[in-house]
Amino acid sequence: MSAPDRGAYAERQAHLLDALLRGDDFPPGFVAADADAAGVALRRKRGRAVAHAWPALALCLGDAFETRFDEFDRGAGASASGEPLRDGLAFALSLAEEDEPLGDDARVEMLLARASLRRRGIWLRAACLREPYPRLLLVARLPRAGTRQRSFAIGRARW
Amino acid sequence: MRPAAIITRLGAGAGWRPQIDGALAQVEELGFIEVIAESIGSGPLPPGIVAARERGLQVVPHGIGLSLGGAERPAPARLAHLASVAERVGAPLVSEHIAFVRADGREAGHLLPVPCTHQALEILCENVAIAQAALPVPLALEHVAALVQWPGAEMDEVTFVRALIERTGTLLLLDLSNLYANALNHGYDALEALERFPLERIAYVHVGGGVLRDGVYHDTHSHPVVPGVLHLVEELCAIADPPGVMLERDDDFPPPSELVAELRAIADAVRLGGERRVRP
Numbered sequence: 001m002s003a004p005d006r007g008a009y010a011e012r013q014a015h016l017l018d019a020l021l022r023g024d025d026f027p028p029g030f031v032a033a034d035a036d037a038a039g040v041a042l043r044r045k046r047g048r049a050v051a052h053a054w055p056a057l058a059l060c061l062g063d064a065f066e067t068r069f070d071e072f073d074r075g076a077g078a079s080a081s082g083e084p085l086r087d088g089l090a091f092a093l094s095l096a097e098e099d100e101p102l103g104d105d106a107r108v109e110m111l112l113a114r115a116s117l118r119r120r121g122i123w124l125r126a127a128c129l130r131e132p133y134p135r136l137l138l139v140a141r142l143p144r145a146g147t148r149q150r151s152f153a154i155g156r157a158r159w
Numbered sequence: 160m161r162p163a164a165i166i167t168r169l170g171a172g173a174g175w176r177p178q179i180d181g182a183l184a185q186v187e188e189l190g191f192i193e194v195i196a197e198s199i200g201s202g203p204l205p206p207g208i209v210a211a212r213e214r215g216l217q218v219v220p221h222g223i224g225l226s227l228g229g230a231e232r233p234a235p236a237r238l239a240h241l242a243s244v245a246e247r248v249g250a251p252l253v254s255e256h257i258a259f260v261r262a263d264g265r266e267a268g269h270l271l272p273v274p275c276t277h278q279a280l281e282i283l284c285e286n287v288a289i290a291q292a293a294l295p296v297p298l299a300l301e302h303v304a305a306l307v308q309w310p311g312a313e314m315d316e317v318t319f320v321r322a323l324i325e326r327t328g329t330l331l332l333l334d335l336s337n338l339y340a341n342a343l344n345h346g347y348d349a350l351e352a353l354e355r356f357p358l359e360r361i362a363y364v365h366v367g368g369g370v371l372r373d374g375v376y377h378d379t380h381s382h383p384v385v386p387g388v389l390h391l392v393e394e395l396c397a398i399a400d401p402p403g404v405m406l407e408r409d410d411d412f413p414p415p416s417e418l419v420a421e422l423r424a425i426a427d428a429v430r431l432g433g434e435r436r437v438r439p
Contacts, residue, residue, distance in 0.1 A: 003281075004278045004279075004282045004285075005278070006230045006231075006282060007230070007279065009230040009282060010231070010262065010263070010280070012229030012274075013229065013230055013259055013263075013271075014262040014263035014307075015263040016271070017262045017263070017265060017267055017271065018263075019305075020267075020271075028309060028310070029309075029310025029311075030308075030309075030310060031307070031308070034306055034307045034308065035307050037306045037307070037373075037375050038306035038307035041269075041306055042267065042268070042269050042271075045268060045269050046269070048410070049268055073291075080357040080394040081265060081266060082261070082266025082267055082268040083263055083266055084268075099374070109201075113168060121188075146171075150380060
């Protein structure tokens, strides 16, 4: 047998993965019902992985999380990395662009994810939060130190 | 054909997760735990895994990221990580999947099936050989549950798995939940397929839960083990003596009492099958 054509094999696998993520345009020969079910199952599993990595975001959206993430994952398609932290950040940013009200905990998750996904240099962001008390949160990513966060109470703290 | 790797006796096992570490620590009958290799970082081993080793349990690293069924050759860094985890936990073997998990630079986030073709078999054999050369212990390969099948199959799944195992000399991680799921969803006889697997090459067995949803069985590992899978455990043990049988539970963890009950149900099925095997 001649050496296998890894290039053609790679194209077929990429086409299948793309179709599963988008939920359409499956390569010829696949049983449509099976392919649909596989796509739904794959996106559901990816959604659960993102929900685990982003518990505050998942809580914020509640029962709508699965549907909203599935819609995002299908639309993101080629740009979705498949890494829960990275895809969750892309999802959260898309929600923010749509003016979806994200609670303070979800906003903290976004800042921490953005910091941890930085690979080089110093990164610093601040956010004014109301819960559990009015505060200014600073999140930084520092070389060799990783992600750090510090809160400063604003006004009189509530207990 | 490559010579088969030596098979270590493992006993009853469970997939180790931090969420159920306390529950598993109370189960005296356990002989091994399986840990997801990619979850082990370069820092100290999780205390639960260290404690399991100190109790005398064997630890089997289970890889999910090599993508042995992918078009690319397995990445040296990923192989080095799996080898490192195996050495750090004193593993008797490691396991991975007959699947691809990434394509075109994107992670699937799931184990996807390979075509049952001669070309795919050649690529897999090459990739597995690369992996075996990099690993300090034997490698067991797991067949996966797949809701979708590639068109143009040149052989069925069991024939494909048997050919791969025989050509590479690897061991088999027989997943009875995956067998149950594929047989149910694709309309074939699970028992007939079970008998054609290379049972003499079993390193250990996976038993996990699932759920029937809209007429499709999903191997979720987050639901109880269904009676049909337990039946396969008994039937397997009636015709073979698997070195290890373990419970897989990855999510929606039940109370410890339910976890223990599932482990006992698996042990009962193993025992009943074994009694039939020795007393036909």
